[in-house]
Amino acid sequence: MAFGVRQFELALMHRMRDLNPGRVEDALHDMGASRAELRAAHTQWTQMAHSTRAPKGMAALRMALGPPPYRGAAPFGSLTCDVARWVLPSWPDLEFEVLLGPGGEVWNQWFVRPGGDTALTxxxxxxxxxxxxxxxxxxxxxxxxxxxxxxxxxxxxxxxxxxxxxxxxxxxxxxxxxx
Structure with a gap:
């Protein structure tokens, strides 16, 4: 089974279910996905992460999400790190950001707001x-x-x-x- 954007979103939602199962259930319904599909996506992503032959880090993300629409650099203390971002269909107003260390290893991955933070009440x-x-x-x-x-x-x-x-x-x- 190929691992693409839909499976990646489901793998993220599997971890989100820890804190907000109701919101994940709503998202599954909206996507026309089942809990079994959510579990299968999580299992496949985890197996790829531990496989000796599957791509790792940024290569795994490119395999699942395609080339990042945004590439840039960000300073962190005395280091300058590479940044890659993708827009995912379930979160169209946000971007999934990956921060890469100087050797290309993934240091962080999370959602950010394009253009910076916004003021909230x-x-x-x-x-x-x-x-x-x-x-x-x-x-x-x-x-x-x-x-x-x-x-x-x-x-x-x-x-x-x-x-x-x-x-x-x-x-x-x-x-x-x-x-």
């Missing part, structure tokens, strides 16, 4: 509607923390005297908790 915190940078820039005192699983992030921030934790998978907002 508390009411704008809608699952799958914003990314890490949006919340970090919109709420003074926001601080990033590690997530509980691979590709998970969290941002703690105060709003109207109450502390909240925004949870993300692949940099995409999933839900809001009170820590």
């Amino acid at each position: 508390f009411a704008d915190l809608v699952p799958w509607g914003c990314v890490v940078a949006d919340i970090g820039a919109s709420f003074p005192g926001a601080s990033q923390t590690e997530g509980l699983a691979p590709h998970h992030w969290a941002i703690d921030f105060p709003h109207n005297g109450t502390h909240y934790r925004a949870r993300f998978v692949y940099g995409l907002y999933q839900r809001l908790d009170r820590p």
Whole structure:
């Protein structure tokens, strides 16, 4: 079975299901996909990641998503890293970004907003509607923390005297908790 954009989106959603199963179920319905297809995509992506013959890193992403429509560079401390981005059909207002280290290894992969972060209000915190940078820039005192699983992030921030934790998978907002 070929592994393309649809399967890649499903593999991402498999991890998103950890924090927002209802939103993933809605997306599966919208895509005409089943839970079995979601599991199969995740299994295939995982098997490719551990196979000695399958492409790795950026080559695996190119195989699944095609050549990146955006290539650029980004400074990180004293390093300049390569950046590649793709637009995925399930998240048309965002881009899936891959940050590559100096040796070409994938250092990070997550969703970003093209053109930079956007100002949000508390009411704008809608699952799958914003990314890490949006919340970090919109709420003074926001601080990033590690997530509980691979590709998970969290941002703690105060709003109207109450502390909240925004949870993300692949940099995409999933839900809001009170820590």
